[in-house]
Amino acid sequence: xxxxxxxxxxxxxxxxxxxxxxxxxxxxxxxxxxxxxxxxxxxxxxxxxxxxxxxxxxxxxxxxxxxxxxxxxxxxxxxxxxxxxxx
Numbered sequence: 001x002x003x004x005x006x007x008x009x010x011x012x013x014x015x016x017x018x019x020x021x022x023x024x025x026x027x028x029x030x031x032x033x034x035x036x037x038x039x040x041x042x043x044x045x046x047x048x049x050x051x052x053x054x055x056x057x058x059x060x061x062x063x064x065x066x067x068x069x070x071x072x073x074x075x076x077x078x079x080x081x082x083x084x085x086x087x
Contacts, residue, residue, distance in 0.1 A: 001013075001048070001051065003051075007074070008073060008074055008076065009071055009072065009073050009074065010050070010051065010052075010054055010071070010072050010073075010074060011069070011070075011071050012033070012068075012069070012070040012071075012072070013067060013068065013069050013070075014035060014046075014067070014068040014070075015066060015067060015068075016037050016039070016044055016063070016066055016067070016068050017039070017066040018039040018040050018041065018066065019037040019038065019039045019044065019063075019066070020037075020038060020039075021063045023037050023038035023039075024036075024037040024063060024068060025037065026061060026068065026070060028050075028054065028056035028059065028072070030053075031049060031050055031053075032047060032048055032049045032050050033047070033048055033050065034046065034047040034048070035047075035068075037068075052074055052075070053074065053075040054072045054073065054074055054075055055072065055073050055074075055075050056072060058072065058073050059071065059072040060072075
């Protein structure tokens with residue numbers, strides 16, 4: 001896992017040699033994600049913690065040459081302002 005240069009997107013890369021693309025199950029949870037994938041010689045399983053909250057609905061994933069790449073934006077909380085009334 002690594003951030004983009006602006007720390008706005010989390011990039012996740014998982015080596016999955018010999019895995020059939022349709023067998024990959026990648027699921028985000030509130031504070032992490034898990035992956036299960038079937039290969040000819042067994043099953044890959046793993047669960048991992050996220051470094052911060054992400055917008056899972058905007059994740060983009062690609063599987064090519066045995067490498068799963070998932071890019072997901074961080075949930076960037078915008079600062080809320082509140083003007084204080086002074087008596």
